[in-house]
Amino acid sequence: MRVLCCLDGTNAESMRKAAAMLTTTDPVTFGILYVIDTGPRREMEHTRERFLRPHHPPPREHRIREAEQGSSRDILEEGRHFFQNTEALQREGRPEREIVNVAAEWQADLVMVCPRAEYGAKPILGPKSVGHVARFVLDHAPCPVLLVRPIVRDQFPLPR
Numbered sequence: 213m214r215v216l217c218c219l220d221g222t223n224a225e226s227m228r229k230a231a232a233m234l235t236t237t238d239p240v241t242f243g244i245l246y247v248i249d250t251g252p253r254r255e256m257e258h259t260r261e262r263f264l265r266p267h268h269p270p271p272r273e274h275r276i277r278e279a280e281q282g283s284s285r286d287i288l289e290e291g292r293h294f295f296q297n298t299e300a301l302q303r304e305g306r307p308e309r310e311i312v313n314v315a316a317e318w319q320a321d322l323v324m325v326c327p328r329a330e331y332g333a334k335p336i337l338g339p340k341s342v343g344h345v346a347r348f349v350l351d352h353a354p355c356p357v358l359l360v361r362p363i364v365r366d367q368f369p370l371p372r
Contacts, residue, residue, distance in 0.1 A: 228294035244291035308348035
């Protein structure tokens with residue numbers, strides 16, 4: 213069984229806990245994927261072209277790319293600590309499209325994705341709890357998709 217785990221920098225522990233619940237007699241190979249989102253960079257360049265200089269000076273653009281690559285390596289390295297028998301996969305582009313493309317290329321039997329990254333805030337409940345990336349993956353993935361709710365401690369305290 214080939215399981216593609218989509219990392220966002222905050223969800224490796226949640227993914228590992230969900231993967232531990234998978235029951236199969238087949239050996240499991242995990243692909244841990246991180247996608248460098250190029251959308252914000254394109255938007256920033258477009259805005260600069262409209263209002264300021266046409267492009268970033270080359271050293272600044274190079275530093276931005278180096279920072280993105282370094283962050284990607286750190287996230288994938290963290291993922292390796294949580295999973296055994298892994299293949300680290302990195303892509304650049306729009307995350308929703310790259311996840312679907314990698315799932316097809318890598319011949320994944322299951323894609324695990326978190327519904328929305330909240331970075332320390334309380335998760336959104338209701339219909340907007342599934343962000344556009346997870347929604348696109350649900351609609352277009354070539355295999356089953358497992359939505360993994362992130363671990364949030366003291367999320368909803370129970371009344372006494």
